[in-house]
Amino acid sequence: MRTPTLLPNKRSDEQTRAAYRMLRDCFHYALNTSTCRAKILVKYFGEEFGPDGCKMCDVCINGPPEMHDFKEEAVVFMNVLQAQAATEGMDYNSTDCYTSGRRNIGAVPDFRMAVSYIREKIPRFAMTDKIWWQGLARILEDVGYIQEAAEIPRVLIQHPELTRAGLNFLSSQPDEEGLYAYPDAATLLAISNPKSFSSSSEWGRGWADPEIRRQRLAGKTGRRKRKRGSRKQPAGFTTAKERLSAILSKSKRRK
Numbered sequence: 001m002r003t004p005t006l007l008p009n010k011r012s013d014e015q016t017r018a019a020y021r022m023l024r025d026c027f028h029y030a031l032n033t034s035t036c037r038a039k040i041l042v043k044y045f046g047e048e049f050g051p052d053g054c055k056m057c058d059v060c061i062n063g064p065p066e067m068h069d070f071k072e073e074a075v076v077f078m079n080v081l082q083a084q085a086a087t088e089g090m091d092y093n094s095t096d097c098y099t100s101g102r103r104n105i106g107a108v109p110d111f112r113m114a115v116s117y118i119r120e121k122i123p124r125f126a127m128t129d130k131i132w133w134q135g136l137a138r139i140l141e142d143v144g145y146i147q148e149a150a151e152i153p154r155v156l157i158q159h160p161e162l163t164r165a166g167l168n169f170l171s172s173q174p175d176e177e178g179l180y181a182y183p184d185a186a187t188l189l190a191i192s193n194p195k196s197f198s199s200s201s202e203w204g205r206g207w208a209d210p211e212i213r214r215q216r217l218a219g220k221t222g223r224r225k226r227k228r229g230s231r232k233q234p235a236g237f238t239t240a241k242e243r244l245s246a247i248l249s250k251s252k253r254r255k
Contacts, residue, residue: 016152023155028138034064034182064182071179073136076122078145078170080114081162109149109161111137128190135187143181145169 029040036053043049053060115133118125137157140146145166149159162170183191 013152020152020154024153027155028184031135031138031184031186033059033184033188036060065188067180068183069178069180070136070139071177073125073133074140074145074179075170076118076125077114077133077136078140078162078166080117081109081146081160082167082170084109084114085161109159111156111158111160114160131186132190135184135190138184139179139181140166143179 025044029037032040036049036059037057038054039049055061111133112130115130118133119128120126134156137146137160141148141157141160143165144163146157146160147163148154148157149161
């Protein structure tokens, strides 16, 4: 069965780009945590709401969340993207900088590959969720440090590549300046509900830890097996016709 769509069957690339652009705007509107929602809606249609907010939406009532410094994670993520573009592998050493290695992580920038590489090679990021990195990618895209490399961008960035501003940010990084931004709703959810094992590879590595292995095995042995008893039919009704006749006669007696 064909998936229903709002676009015509024979659509141009421009129509597809416009559709994904509208979906991205809706997605970002839902994840917004720092700007009045009425302002976003009015600005979307090319108008100005005014200096004050609506005082009625959740952002105006609850206020924005605390700003977070994403500089450390942004530098790591952007360095991996730069390594992908250069078709060279990267190793993270004790001096907190990337150097060329033997492993080739691909010439085409790929978000999932970059995040998997970071979680595999850098221990302190091993348990970070992919949703959190997607939020970081949206922040870097908003400030103009990365952009979608695919010809037709999707709702979520899939092939991020560095822009000229991103390269300048990597080449000149004042130690005292950070990259402060408001985390969106998805990022806040990933922070408040961290996942112990966010991929199958991390789940497999967990079995190497004796304590984790003991807890998992204890959880399996502690489960009770459900006993499935056979349903016995009432005596005297062996066929479907006899059972149906009994039901009809019972309903007649009730009337």
